[in-house]
Amino acid sequence: MTGCCAHESKSLATVEAGGNDQALRAVTGEIRHDWSKKEIAEIYHSPLLELVFAAATVHRQHHDPRSVQQCTLLSVKTGGCSEDCSYCPQSARYDTGVQAEKLLDPETVYMAAKLAKESGSTRFCMGAAWREVKDNEQFDSVLSMVEKVKSLDMEVCVTLGMVNLEQAKKLKDAGVTAYNHNLDTGEEYYSKIISTRDYHDRLNTLKNVREAGITVCCGGIVGMGESDSDRIDLLHTLATMEEHPESVPVNALVAVEGTPLEDRPQVQISEMLRMIASARITMPRSVVRLSAGRMQMSMAEQALCFMAGANSIFAGDKLLTTANPEFNADKEMFASLGLKAKTLEQSGCC
Numbered sequence: 001m002t003g004c005c006a007h008e009s010k011s012l013a014t015v016e017a018g019g020n021d022q023a024l025r026a027v028t029g030e031i032r033h034d035w036s037k038k039e040i041a042e043i044y045h046s047p048l049l050e051l052v053f054a055a056a057t058v059h060r061q062h063h064d065p066r067s068v069q070q071c072t073l074l075s076v077k078t079g080g081c082s083e084d085c086s087y088c089p090q091s092a093r094y095d096t097g098v099q100a101e102k103l104l105d106p107e108t109v110y111m112a113a114k115l116a117k118e119s120g121s122t123r124f125c126m127g128a129a130w131r132e133v134k135d136n137e138q139f140d141s142v143l144s145m146v147e148k149v150k151s152l153d154m155e156v157c158v159t160l161g162m163v164n165l166e167q168a169k170k171l172k173d174a175g176v177t178a179y180n181h182n183l184d185t186g187e188e189y190y191s192k193i194i195s196t197r198d199y200h201d202r203l204n205t206l207k208n209v210r211e212a213g214i215t216v217c218c219g220g221i222v223g224m225g226e227s228d229s230d231r232i233d234l235l236h237t238l239a240t241m242e243e244h245p246e247s248v249p250v251n252a253l254v255a256v257e258g259t260p261l262e263d264r265p266q267v268q269i270s271e272m273l274r275m276i277a278s279a280r281i282t283m284p285r286s287v288v289r290l291s292a293g294r295m296q297m298s299m300a301e302q303a304l305c306f307m308a309g310a311n312s313i314f315a316g317d318k319l320l321t322t323a324n325p326e327f328n329a330d331k332e333m334f335a336s337l338g339l340k341a342k343t344l345e346q347s348g349c350c
């Protein structure tokens with residue numbers, strides 16, 4: 001940062017062109033839970049490369065910048081979901097070509113997790129297209145999947161929709177490390193994307209998960225037609241939680257044909273960078289996951305995301321139902337960028 005600009009005569013045009021870097025000068029990398037929306041907005045709107053530089057600096061205070069965690073996500077119950085999330089090809093309400101499938105059996109899941117571990121993943125995430133967990137045989141089967149994956153000494157993450165406290169405790173006892181439950185966007189915009197549940201349902205599940213002693217994986221999606229202010233609202237909700245989510249996935253919308261968001265334009269890399277860098281600055285210790293949308297990004301663009309503070313990716317050729325770079329492509333990217341896959345010892349939570 002040059003620190004040489006006088007901003008007394010700052011015009012609206014300057015703000016629109018990327019704000020000023022004053023907010024970044026106050027960034028120390030300290031863990032805070034009292035961020036105001038105004039502070040986050042100023043950070044988010046800072047000149048882009050200064051924002052990335054500040055985030056990279058904070059990143060280096062709390063993480064090994066060369067270390068990137070590889071997670072593998074497997075859909076254990078695909079399609080046929082009763083919810084109406086506008087971005088999701090698995091909703092039964094949209095004609096996307098995704099067929100409803102049965103729950104996978106625990107042995108199949110175990111073999112997939114073993115393969116993921118051999119390919120360098122330290123976290124295995126299992127997703128079921130459910131509105132909520134029900135106390136039935138299917139949940140028992142998921143508990144047995146969790147136990148099996150845990151026996152591989154991997155971090156185990158699940159994303160199963162809403163859970164109550166008792167169910168969350170069962171998941172914890174079976175060996176779940178983290179529960180993924182995204183808030184997707186800011187509270188105000190949420191109802192434009194999903195009508196079958198509300199923001200408080202989401203927050204309630206997060207509360208149950210925390211109370212059960214499971215770490216929270218919670219982030220959002222960029223590119224659903226939300227404004228910058230909605231993105232800032234989401235960051236504010238996450239960064240002012242009593243405990244920051246251990247993991248914050250930042251997804252670029254993958255506009256799938258047949259969903260209500262099928263015509264949304266591709267997310268610009270600058271939008272992803274602002275979101276990732278602002279998440280890194282406001283939640284310095286969290287793992288920021290560069291999640292959906294990597295297929296549309298060049299290696300150089302992904303490199304900028306790592307520079308902005310992303311330190312995890314989803315590895316494997318599928319992200320639930322959409323395409324994702326293959327293990328080998330990521331291996332080459334890591335070699336080119338001088339990155340190394342995070343080991344279990346470094347992740348320290350198994």
Ligand code: SF4
Nearest residue numbers: 081083085088091129
């Ligand atoms: S995002 Fe989850 S809850 Fe929403 S429709 Fe898709 S599978 Fe169902």
